[in-house]
Structures are given as structure tokens and as C-alpha cells.
Amino acid sequence: MNIATKTVLITGANRGIGRALVEEALRRGAKQVYAGTRQTFTHSDQRVTPLTLDVTNTAQIRGAVDEVESLDILINNAGVSPFDDLSDRRVLEQQLAVNLFGPYDVTQAFLPLLTRSRGAIVNVLSLASLAAVPFSPSYSISKAAAFSLSQSLRVLLAGRGISVHRVLPGPVDTDMTRDLEIPKASPESVARAILDGVENGEEEIFPDPMSESVAEGWRTGAVKALERQFAAFVQAEPVTA
DSSP states (O other): OOOTTOEEEEESTTSHHHHHHHHHHHHTTOSEEEEEESSOOOOSSTTEEEEEOOTTOHHHHHHHHHHOSOOSEEEEOOOOOOOOOSOOHHHHHHHHIIIIIHHHHHHHHHHHHHHHHTOEEEEEOOGGGTSOOTTOHHHHHHHHHHHHHHHHHHHHHGGGTOEEEEEOOOOBSSGGGTTOOSOOBOHHHHHHHHHHHHHTTOSEEOOSHHHHHHHHHHHTSHHHHHHHHHHHHHHTSOOOO
């Protein structure tokens, strides 16, 4: 999957990793970039088309589908990450709405276009998908669920020629991590690594130094081997469009 000449849709595109992904896709020669945001968004490059897209808003998702004529790569990047202690169910419900059901609903809406192009889905998750972060457990739960969603979609959509990539970053220097006094990767470096991973066909993308430290253990570990074993049950009967 070469980014050059491709049409890309990025959710949460107004800041952080999302904004950096817009710039990196343009730098690599993307034909068109749809920038999905909740706020007003403008860009000087004529290849960028802003979309009003709150991933929890069904009407806005339908509106985005009506505006997009073709699509090669869907990047589900929009997310939220409040600090909590699991004492308020409403926080967990919000996290699931944005970080799990948001990517699910957007993906389902754009499946016909992705099937037509035999495209790619890129779900930006977190290392918290693999090990819960104690100061943000609701976020960790939602990202773990999105991790499993991505794994399931990968198997179920393989017969349509659609690839599914899971991105597992560690701390990135964005608004969501502003108050954390820990080493952080830049959004620009993470965006480059994400698109490198997509172009290289990597199933799991570890885009920063912290995540890279667990990459080899994951790729050669028992859990990844079990994933492949389970996937074989479905891949024997490809899904048709």
C-alpha cells in the first residue's frame, strides 16, 4: 500500500497525531486527504477536504460517506483519554463510545468504498491496549476492546482484500499527555512511522521508542501465534463483497 496517489481519510485530524498524519500523507504524495474533525478545519493544500465528523454522531458519519467518492485508506485516529479511577460508569461509557464504537461505526460506513479499492484500515490504538495504564483505566479498557475489534476485522475482511493495521504507540507529545512528565515521542515522528508501517504491510505498527521495545516480543510471542491459529479457522472461507 503506497500512499502516493491514494485517497486517505483521517479522523481526529485537527491536532496531535491526526494533524501530523495529514501533513505526512501530503508529503508522500497522497491524491486526496479527507480531514475529519469536530471543529472547523482549514488547510492551504487543495488536496485536503475538511469533513465535519464526530465519530459518535451517526448523522455526521452518514454525511461524510456522502462526501467521499472513493477511499483507499481509512485511519481511525480520533480518541479521548481522561484520567479516572473507574468510579464513574459514565466516563467508561464515553471512552467506549469514542474509542471503540466510533471506529466501529466509521469503518462499517466506509466498508463499501474500501472493498471497492481493496484498501486499508488503520486503527490508532495504544500500548494501553496490551497493558492497562492505572491512572486511565477507562481509556485502557476501551483501547483493549478496540484492539480486539481490529483483530476480528482483520480476519473477517481479509477475503475482501482489505488489510487492517493496529498502531500501538507509547506516550506521544499531544494535548492528551500534556500533564504527564514522562518521555514522549513527537507526533511527526509517530506519523512517519505509522505510514511507513502501512506501506510495509505491518500488521502491528510500533511507532516510537517505547513501543519498539516490546515489538519483537509481541511478534514472536505466544499471543500473536494464537491469533494466527484462530484466524486460520475463518480464512479458510474468504468473505465476499
